[in-house]
Amino acid sequence: xxxxxxxxxxxxxxxSLFEFAxxxxxxxxxxxxxxxxxxxxxxxxxxKNKSAVFCLCAMITLLxxxxxxxxxxxxxxxxxVYLDPNTGRQLMNxxxxxxxxxxxxxxxxxxxxxxWSGTRTSLLIAFIVGIWEVGFGILFxxxxxxxxxxxxxxxxxxxxxxxxxxxxxxxxxxxxMRPSFKTMIFAMCATGxxxxxxxxxxxxxxxxxxxxxxxxxxxxxxxxxxxxxxLLPYLVSVIVLRIALSIPGTIGWEVFxxxxxxxxxxxxPSLGNLVxxxxxxxxxxxxxxxxxxxxxxxxxxxxxxxxMGNAFSDAADPRNHY
Amino acid sequence: xxxAVTVFIVITVVFLLMRLLPAEGYFEExxxxxxPEQRENILRSMGLLxxxxxxxxxFYASLLRLDLGKSVVYRPKVDITTxxxxxxxxxxxxxxxxxxxxxxxxxxMGVTQARFKGKWVDRLFTCYIVxxxxxxxxxxxxxxxxYVSRMARLPILFDRFRPISWILPVxxxxxxxxxxxxxxxxRYMVDELNKDYxxxxxxxxxxxxxxxxxxxxxxxxxxxxxxxPASVLFTISGSIYIESLYSIPGMGGLLVDAISRQDNTxxxxxxxxxxSVGIIGLFLGDLAMAIVDPRIKLVRGGGAR
Numbered sequence: 296x297x298x299x300x301x302x303x304x305x306x307x308x309x310x311s312l313f314e315f316a317x318x319x320x321x322x323x324x325x326x327x328x329x330x331x332x333x334x335x336x337x338x339x340x341x342x343k344n345k346s347a348v349f350c351l352c353a354m355i356t357l358l359x360x361x362x363x364x365x366x367x368x369x370x371x372x373x374x375x376v377y378l379d380p381n382t383g384r385q386l387m388n389x390x391x392x393x394x395x396x397x398x399x400x401x402x403x404x405x406x407x408x409x410x411w412s413g414t415r416t417s418l419l420i421a422f423i424v425g426i427w428e429v430g431f432g433i434l435f436x437x438x439x440x441x442x443x444x445x446x447x448x449x450x451x452x453x454x455x456x457x458x459x460x461x462x463x464x465x466x467x468x469x470x471x472m473r474p475s476f477k478t479m480i481f482a483m484c485a486t487g488x489x490x491x492x493x494x495x496x497x498x499x500x501x502x503x504x505x506x507x508x509x510x511x512x513x514x515x516x517x518x519x520x521x522x523x524x525x526l527l528p529y530l531v532s533v534i535v536l537r538i539a540l541s542i543p544g545t546i547g548w549e550v551f552x553x554x555x556x557x558x559x560x561x562x563x564p565s566l567g568n569l570v571x572x573x574x575x576x577x578x579x580x581x582x583x584x585x586x587x588x589x590x591x592x593x594x595x596x597x598x599x600x601x602x603m604g605n606a607f608s609d610a611a612d613p614r615n616h617y
Numbered sequence: 618x619x620x621a622v623t624v625f626i627v628i629t630v631v632f633l634l635m636r637l638l639p640a641e642g643y644f645e646e647x648x649x650x651x652x653p654e655q656r657e658n659i660l661r662s663m664g665l666l667x668x669x670x671x672x673x674x675x676f677y678a679s680l681l682r683l684d685l686g687k688s689v690v691y692r693p694k695v696d697i698t699t700x701x702x703x704x705x706x707x708x709x710x711x712x713x714x715x716x717x718x719x720x721x722x723x724x725x726m727g728v729t730q731a732r733f734k735g736k737w738v739d740r741l742f743t744c745y746i747v748x749x750x751x752x753x754x755x756x757x758x759x760x761x762x763x764y765v766s767r768m769a770r771l772p773i774l775f776d777r778f779r780p781i782s783w784i785l786p787v788x789x790x791x792x793x794x795x796x797x798x799x800x801x802x803x804r805y806m807v808d809e810l811n812k813d814y815x816x817x818x819x820x821x822x823x824x825x826x827x828x829x830x831x832x833x834x835x836x837x838x839x840x841x842x843x844x845x846p847a848s849v850l851f852t853i854s855g856s857i858y859i860e861s862l863y864s865i866p867g868m869g870g871l872l873v874d875a876i877s878r879q880d881n882t883x884x885x886x887x888x889x890x891x892x893s894v895g896i897i898g899l900f901l902g903d904l905a906m907a908i909v910d911p912r913i914k915l916v917r918g919g920g921a922r
Binding site for chain 1: 622
């Protein structure tokens with residue numbers, strides 16, 4: 296103490312060493328502002344994950360291709376039966392060659408164009424059902440979890456719907472509306488939201504009584520605002536995960552429904568129908584290409600969505616941002 | 618009490634839904650060959666022409682006598698209990714076998730992954746989990762049946778008297794369970810690893826393996842215990858894919874079959890069994906959770922909300 300401190304004091308007093316800074320209004324504004332943006336950081340984190348970006352690119356290419364494919368030159372009609380030019384009979388189980396890239400199926404339809412047409416159908420079903428599942432599931436789940444008076448009632452509805460076999464509902468719907476694209480979507484939507492609603496409910500029950508929600512409630516915040524502003528933002532990452540998983544889930548479900556005989560009519564190609572057709576021929580090794588091609592395309596789609604969903608939900612969790 | 622009401626509602630709804638299906642379904646392919654009078658006689662003998670409330674009352678009356686009724690179409694005039702008694706043992710045996718494998722392997726996988734998080738073991742197992750979860754079971758199961766059976770020289774179809782033919786169905790049945798168990802255990806364990814008591818245990822000088830098994834896994838297993846009783850009970854429902862692929866005479870496709878052939882009594886019996894099993898499973902799950910974690914109390918304590 297003493298000499299050194301005195302020096303400092305003197306230095307401060309020596310005004311010639313300093314100059315006044317100009318007041319800069321813009322710089323003043325800059326303080327207290329962070330350039331953190333939630334979705335910006337989420338996207339940045341997502342892009343850092345190499346395998347997810349790879350899947351995203353693969354998926355965009357594949358999606359674009361399914362829509363462009365019918366307009367490319369030399370494409371075959373997915374539902375037309377091709378005839379053998381020499382014998383005039385159906386070109387059955389023609390192995391893959393330069394004319395029919397993936398071969399033909401058991402009644403002589405071109406497998407290559409059937410696969411792309413089927414991918415279109417299946418993805419469309421998956422997206423529609425996925426969007427419905429998310430919208431309705433979150434709405435119902437949030438009310439179920441947050442509004443206590445509704446808890447017993449919705450739990451009862453859930454138990455009842457969950458325990459009625461989907462097969463009965465589907466069989467009935469198939470009789471009322473005839474099996475078609477719309478029936479399929481309707482039936483999947485009718486039961487698909489249950490899982491999402493239950494998931495959101497469990498998550499909301501975990502956080503609904505935390506102090507910040509208690510405080511909001513004391514201050515008189517309406518329920519709808521607590522749900523949309525306090526609860527749901529907390530759940531973005533888990534909800535995103537569910538959305539991404541619901542797409543491979545719906546495709547797998549379509550395959551299952553086709554397997555038990557409640558799928559789309561055979562003349563509408565879909566991945567479920569194609570896998571099922573291929574499955575019947577599995578015992579003869581030379582015809583296995585009819586299962587392998589659809590199975591590979593199907594697996595690429597489901598695996599990509601699965602990987603992307605996991606990566607995106609990690610990226611959407613603010614605790615992983617920096 | 619509440620759950621009994623749920624079962625009651627479910628069965629009533631299913632009963633009424635089955636009555637809404639068109640009458641053609643009851644005749645299979647003979648529909649066009651029969652005259653209208655014959656059709657009516659058959660329907661009357663099935664008791665299907667009574668008003669629905671009478672049918673419902675008859676159904677519950679026989680249920681109270683613990684009589685599930687006789688199958689109508691599936692195996693005509695055979696007691697449903699006889700049909701089920703022949704099928705359930707197959708499904709339960711395969712189901713329990715698969716469950717044991719998927720628990721031991723799945724838990725071991727999850728622990729290894731959490732212990733070596735980010736290392737190559739973790740990545741390898743994650744690839745497996747992604748594959749099994751993303752690819753529909755219908756696809757990978759059939760490839761396993763085709764190629765693995767040839768590579769390992771195992772029989773391709775089930776044969777009751779050759780235990781060697783049981784291996785492939787049990788193993789392929791457990792694949793999904795292994796992936797599921799490993800995935801959830803890993804996630805719960807990774808969450809648990811960041812907590813303070815683990816740091817304390819490490820500071821005391823406990824070995825890594827002992828911490829993993831005695832502390833982390835014990836706590837991470839609690840949420841999984843909820844599902845365990847239900848999955849044991851649901852082994853009676855069998856697996857549609859596996860049983861039809863390997864032609865095992867189990868419960869697998871029975872419900873779907875019964876519905877598509879409109880065997881009302883069989884459908885009602887199955888729905889009754891499955892929904893009671895589901896609800897009992899939920900209840901036993903809560904019990905199991907309380908056993909694994911003594912801090913969970915099922916009876917409402919003073920401090921609980």
